[in-house]
Amino acid sequence: MNGKETKRVKKILPVGIGKKVIPATAALGILFSMAPIAENKASAGVGAVLDITITVLGAVADTYEALGINPENPDPGTHIDVYAENETYQAPSFTSGEFNISMYHTQGDSNFLKPVKVRYPNGKIELHQLRSGQQLKITEAGAIIDLNPNGANVSEHDLLYITQAQLDEGKTGVVMNQGQHAFVEKASGKNPRFLGPLYQKYSGDSFGDWTVIARSSDYLYSQIENKLSDKQKQLITLTSKPVSKDVLDNYVNNEPKARADFYDRLSDVLAERTNIIETSIALPFTTLNDGKSYQIIPYKKGTNKVIVKTGSKYLSGKEGKGLQYSDSLGDDEVFELVQTDNSNKNEFQFHLKNKNGVSLAGNQYIHGFGTDWSFKSEIRFPDKSNNEINNWLIEWYPGKENERQKYDGVQFVADEKDSTKLIAKDSSGNVIKNSWVNRDNAYSFADADGVLMTGWQEIKGNTYYFSSPYGYMVTGGGSDSQIEDKYYHFNDDGVLQRSTWRGENYSDASGAFVKEGLKDIDGKIYYFQNYNVNKKELRMEDRKVILHFSDEGVVERVSDLNGKVIDSVVNVTLDNKTLSFKHDGSLYKTGLNKRENLLEYYSLEDGIFYTGWKMIDGKRYYFTNGRNYTFNAYENIDGKKYYFHEDGSVNRAGFEKIDGKLYHFDNNGVAQTGWQTIDNKYYYFDENGAAKTGWFQVGGGYRPIPLAYGYLWYCAREDGSLYADGWFKIDGKDYHFDQWGHKMPY
Structure with missing residues (x-):
């Protein structure tokens, strides 16, 4: 058997897909699987229905496999054109009262995420992360959708305003794949990209190439309709067509009230509306807009960019014509707010710079974005105190995040x-x-x-x-740092310091200073007495040994009372913990110690005779009395079989090839045996955990009705997964397998 197979159309098995709904909100934006959309259901081959947008095999590949044809371009990329439906995009639902956005990864990567941000008229904001096979449904007029919420600049965002008329018609939507998005409108027809090859396959027309060119899609379809499966018919049926964004924008542009609402709420979508300060703006010689109030709106937390709004107008950074305003938002309406030196009255001052780096400035007569020898560009917010301005900056301005608010007259x-x-x-x-x-x-x-x-x-x-x-x-190390009979380590800003030194004192993982005893710190062992690390040798007359410490207080070696090496393994108990020393007197390092045919584990907390499982640096080990002798072999522990690698660690979960055979381990590292379902595929592992491949028989055990019990034939690919649910060509012969992988006699 060479493992080469092709799947061919022979019989359609009636297998359905249940509706899968992923709620994202109670009534507004709803994420749901695209599988329930009847016109977009697809098959991984006639007889097995699945959501082609989430298969790990690759969505485009599954589409062509379901059609039973070979693609002219096996990797169409992410390009979206008029015939790309079910190839590089999947059409959304077109339903009155809804606006839908579909996500489709052409290679079926179910881990890929595409962000979409929605702002509703009531101020509610939702950020959805769409996976392949999901669809976002909008049902409320006035929703503003940002199809690129991570855009670095305003011009990179792609915004849509959904009107009631658009919802009522229910004939537009958005399609996304991993590379791009496009706007679509409801349509109908047959896809010639799929229909032509199907005609050539099923018609028997010896002049098929010419017929496909000369005759209409309706004619081609009529000639082969009775030979197509329902799934093939669905895949070649067009339900949408790509259109320009203008088609969708016309809804809001043709409704003045909706357009005004859109422009007025643009900052709600593009900016940090939760951190607004309202104040007049003053230059050294004048106050802008006759002292009327402005909203200074942070554009994005962690940057110094802002949007400036008064009423329904946005301040524009356009140069050359005095101060200008805009109804809408673009890159001209986003500014840098740069803090500069305080005024001679100690008031906070800033520069407001446009996209070209030109500051808002002016003299006694004119002001705007420009340069002139008479211009001054320091702006102030005269309605707010320094503390009020600084408290506002702390919430979003870069470099201010660790500052603390201050208030006047508290x-x-x-x-x-x-x-x-x-x-x-x-x-x-x-x-x-x-x-x-x-x-x-x-x-x-x-x-x-x-x-x-x-x-x-x-x-x-x-x-x-x-x-x-x-x-x-509480700050520092004052008397108030004693809490429930323990002294805790706080810095001067009051932040608890965990697992860190302060002079010769050390705070543990809880932040409490270690008072007495041995402590393992970063693989080195220290001995504390009355909160201070010990640096002097410790004579233990009753044990006839001396413990020696480094200048930093690290336990280094043991000797007899005369300072000589003892020349044997020495275990010293101190503070109810065991220190273990080698023949040369040096301390065994804590953690793993590898010798030629032995892996040892030692720690202060577990001692030298630990028995049981242990996670160390992300790997799982098993020790008996602190030792493990099993490498590159199986070992039975508590009736379960585990595989130990060359480094002594137990295998992690998943597939692994060992000595040419494939094994699968569960989350505990146990080699699985018998029948297993993994990622919706069937496998059979023998009594040693090796996956069966090729043809094999299994007798007894569970068999789904109507097959009951008995010896049945199966065939597994090289990766161990069973052929199941359809007809397959294996080694040049056709074989039929039911949905459980049993070879059928017909």
Whole structure:
């Protein structure tokens, strides 16, 4: 048997696909599998129906396999053209009341993700990650869709506004693959890319090449219709056609109210609307727009880019005609906000730069984006204090993320709901929430309700402790760092320091300083006494040994009481833990120690006689009394068979070829035997765990009805997977297998 096979059309087995729904939200954007779309169901061969967009074999390959024809171009890439449906894209559903976006990976990579962002009229934002075979359904008018939410610039985003008329018609949509996206409209017809080869295959027309050129698709289809399976008919039927984006944009452009709403809400989609500051903008000689308020909207967290809006207009960075505004958003309407030196009154100042790096500037008479010897370009936000501006910057501005908020005129009062708790109010009487609160030279943190936190708290990935009852943050190594009889390691910013040194003191993984005893730190062993690492030799008269330490306090060697090498393996118990030394007096390193035919494991916590499983550096090992002697061989443990590699580790989950045979191991490293279903394929592993390949018989055991029990023939590929569910040509002969892989007699 040479393993070469082709699948041929012979019989259609009635196998259905159940509906698979992946909810993304209760009523707005809905992700669902494309398999339930009847007109887009496809087959991996007549007789087996699957969602061609998620098969690991490659979606394009499966399409042609289902059709039973060879593609002219076996790798069409991701190009989308008028006849690319079911080849490089899969059409979405066209249903009144819906707008659908389909995702399709031409090679069937189910791990590939394509982001789509949706902003609804009520302000709700959804970021969907579409996988191959999924479809996003939009049912609400006024939704704004961003097909490229990770675009670096505004011009790289691809936005759609969905109108009610568009939903009512239900005849447009978007298709995506791993390389591009396109806009489609409902259509009908037959795909000549598939129909022509099928005509030549089934018609018996000796002039098939000429007939395909000369005759219409309707004629070609009529000649072979009764020879096609339902799945072949579905695949060659066009339900869509690519169109320009203008076709979809015309819906919003033809509705003035919808267009105005679209432009007004563009910043909702493209910018960080949760971090807006509203203030007038002043230049050294003048205040813009007669002192009217502007919204300064961060464009993207972690950059210094902003959008500036007043009313429904966006400030434009276009140069040469004074200050200009736009109804819509483009790259001209995105600016860099660059902080510069404070004014002579110590007010925060910035430069607002357009895409060309030209700053907003002016003199007593004119202002805009330009350069002139008389222009000054420092802008201020006169309606806000320095603390208010800095608190705003901390939420999004690069380099500010680790700073803490400060408020003017903070007042601390008892919480109305619980008088034992405190809340903080700013100078305007507003309760401060989700923020640091400055208290003279100390800090507290107000939670979502404005209550000052106490006890252990996680804030932006760091751990802090706030003393009770007033919520002061603990810093440094003062007396307040003693918590529940342990001293904890905090830096000057109050962040708990785990697994790190401070002088001769060391804090463990909990952040508490080690007080007494042995401690393994980064593979080196130290001995602590009263919080300090010991550096002096330790005479143990009762054990007749001396422990020697390095200048850093690392345990180095053992000797007798005269300082001489003992010349034998020495185990010393200290602090209820065992130190193990070699013949030359040096300390065995903790972890794995490999000798010629032996793998040893030793640690302070487990000792030298550990028995059981152990994960070390991502690999799984088994030890008996601290040792393992099994390499490149199987071993039975608790009635299960495990394979041990050359380094002594147990095999990880998945397939592995060993001595020319294929094995599969479960998540615990156990070699699987007997019948197994893996990734929707059938395998049979013998009593030693080796996968059967080629023709084989298995007697007894489970057999699906109506085959019951008995000796049945199977055939497995070189990768161990069974031929199943259809007719296959193997070694030049046709064989039929049922859906479980049994060779059928007909």
